[in-house]
Amino acid sequence: MWLTNYSANVYSLMNENGVWIPNPNTFERRSQNNVSEAKEKTILMVGRFSDPAKRLDKALVIFKEVLKTQHEAKLVLVGGYVASISDLVSSLKIPKKNIVFTGEQLRLGNIINRHRCFY
Secondary structure, three states, rough: EEOOHHHHHHHHHHOOOOEEEOOOOOOOOOOOOHHOOOOOEEEEEOOOOOOOOOHHHHHHHOOOOOHOOOOOOEEEOOOOOOHHHHHHHHOOOOOOHHHHEEEOOOOHHHHHOOOOEEE
């Protein structure tokens, strides 16, 4: 399984079992001319944050650094997470007004298009 059509094609030159799997989160993206529609300074992260490989802990430490110069910035987390993340947010002293846990969402396109920066 390959994430890009190019990778699948290269693999298929030597093997018969290569397949490209497109991103299931396809949606119509806003044009670059409309990027300023996002009023708030937000960073959006989407993932299964219960998986340690996603390194939400590192993202929170980095976001703490962002808050030093961008006091009004918000971190929006879309996806499942473990309760210990709340403890880390508290220990880093990230204000509750600057972080939003939405849980799992079905319509990612609408969410992504409302934010300036996403990871």
